[in-house]
Amino acid sequence: MAANFSLRINGQSRTIEAEPDSTLLMVLREQLDLTGTKYGCGEGQCGACTVLIDGRAQRSCLTRISSLAGKSITTIEGLAAKETLHPVQQAFLDEGAMQCAYCTSGMIMSAVSLLNSRPHPSDREILQAMQGNVCRCGTYPRIVAAIRRATATPEPVRL
């Protein structure tokens, strides 16, 4: 049975009418027209749908809308402060860390989540945090370089 759900998305309160088993990914894309969050696999294996829930990376394809009461959701569209890109977004641009870029939203959200908890991650921590995100174009080395750049501690990257 459809019900109303109050969500806080990108700093705004939104009321959504949806089935309780609707996923956050469906609601973002189909009801809120926030299409920056991508479908890639529907089983939490590729990371294309990654968003921040209370600052932590979550797979929106596996997140039920009914589980989000009182939580704050950030999507790729809500990351920049108006015209100023988030440092991770800027670092992806500066490193040219994309090809088709379909994975880019999810990559950036996973990286932001990592840097929220570990401002200066080791290479091992970067790999662990990013391992669930797939880039079929194979841009991985540049993505690691972008994360390094965003932490302002550029070091030679050895995967």
Added chain:
Amino acid sequence: MTKAILATLTEPERYELHAPSILFETNRREFFKFLGTGIFVACAASNAGAFQESGRGRGGGESNLPKEIDAWLHIGENGEITAFTGKVEVGQNIRTSLSQAVAEELRVPFASVRLVMGDTQLVPFDMGTFGSRTTPVMNLQLRRVSGAARDALIELAAKEWSTEPARLTAADGKVLDSTGKHSATYAELVKGRQITQLLPAEDPLIPASDWKIAGQPLPKVDGRDFVNGKHRYPADQTLPGMLYGKVLRPSSFNATLQSADTSEAETMPGVTVVRDGDFLAVAAATSQLAAKAAAAIRAEWKAQPQPSSKELFEYLRKNASSDKDAGDSYVAGNVESALSSTQHKLSSTFNIAYIAHAPLEPRAALAQWDGDQLTVWTGTQRPFGVRQELAAAFHLPEDKVRVLMPDMGSGYGGKHTGDAALEAARLARTAKHPVKVVWTREEEFTWAYFRPAGVIDITSAVNLDGKITAWEFHNYNSGTAGFRTYYDIPNQKIVFHEVNSPLRQGSYRGLAATANHFAREVHMDEIASSLKMDPLEFRLKNLKEERLRAVFEQGAKQFGWNAPRKRNLGFGLGGGYEKLGYVATFVEVALPPGSKDIKIQRVLTAFDCGAVVNPDGLRNQIVGANIMGLGGAIFEAVEFDNGRITNPRFSRYRVPRFSDVPPMDTLLIDRKDQPAVGAGEAPIVGIAPAIANAVFAVTGIRLRSLPMGPLLAAEGYKLS
């Protein structure tokens, strides 16, 4: 390399050829209205004929020659420069590199160029974006039209100022005279005019050594739209009143629909059910409702027993065409007599699994009908091919169908067809609403097509001084791309055997070149090893082609091929010539005692694709191709049983991830004296043989299958 060989090597794979059967000329009046005044540079019929895959020249006889002109470039009186191309952006970064070509020849700021790509109503006909043809063909074409536009503007200014064109120069979007008396922007020159300029037959281009914008590592033109989520991929397209479509898939491949009970689905609010032959699908206001309606349909399918991946390689060999009625082949000298009279003969067999493209954006399409006019936004490498498929399916003239291709979440050769477009259009026609169909990952893994599996047999003969005298090569099913050898061998027999593939198969990045290079370059290593020769030295001994020698030699130098090798570490190399590019890849692998995983320590790829148009984009392609190639080399394989894919998910089909990626170096050999050619495919071919050869170097185990990982594990590899 002779011209004949070059022609063979650059031909598209057989399954890439989809020549239109019916040709309709699109009404271009609307197009000119859309652009308004300005300068159009066009490709006239006589010139288009030279470009069989782009422009109106579609090959064939005189009667197929174009009757009208296509615009390729427009300079508006507001100063906006728009170039039109049927090529599409799939992540290979051609929106940027083609813009560089236009800006370079037109002598305008890079940022003033806009590209309209892959919209069948606005761009000249193009066969599609495949075969690494964008740079050698379209980049050159856009340079030529931009140069012609620049010359037309100079002539216009010369008339206006009553002077000679030779006294004028073009720079930074302006025409200037040498005295400094006159200057006008392009926008000022075209104001109020509508000019059509034909492309001259011969027009000198700016040589690569003088490039200022082309040749630079410029960033992706619209990169910002990709880091802030604004770019709308095909799957992100929406229209007012749009419904979501869901197709009911058969129980297995080649199944036919026996019966379907759709009564429950039809009672659901706003649900449309379509049954048309074996096509059974629903449309509803949300994807969730569409999925529920589809689940409520009880369908019965009937299929015949089908082969499984366990018996694949025996199947391919048993069901192949014989030598006599084989497909393509190449013969030189007399291989039979050379093989029978040899002192030193070697035979080996290679097995190649089916693999999936698995582009992160699955197939997607949004279709809208307006009367009998059909518009479809879809992710495809062949917008005109999809237009033709739609026109044929709905019995429409092609000018009633418009296909638009928003820059998509890649394809790697896997999105040549219009499956999702046809499905969305069929649903939209009955639902009387726009319908979007986005395939699930499981559909993408099952109902798309695969990189062909194959079996390759090689028998060779070699003199004891290391010169190869005979080379017999049989490829079963995997394809002809790159099946000819670039080594200098007097007696050759190379045969492609067609097989009725148990799975739907088609193009893949590099096509069969990955399989053919794998087999050839591993076999080369086997011969070298049997002669106790260094693999690099052995290759060079049998290789005349200077540019290929250069990538092997310079790559080896940078990699440190001759450096002492540490215990448990192995070096391997593999390379070749593909899609006009020369590549050599070197890897170092570690296999410590008891390990069953191939751990790659580092990779270096040396690459020569002529004059480099954008070194930053090029490095991205080379590294990306190697990483994609690493997946197929070590662990990717599609498994199937009786018409069903048994690993159709990322949790069961392993693709390369962050932890699989070693440090990757690239060595660009920028040949400014050579034409710029493509780079999306060739760099994928070297890594698999390089890994196999490195594994042999450290373990003595020959891995002759793709993927190699399971094989190494099966060998029960132990290093004492």
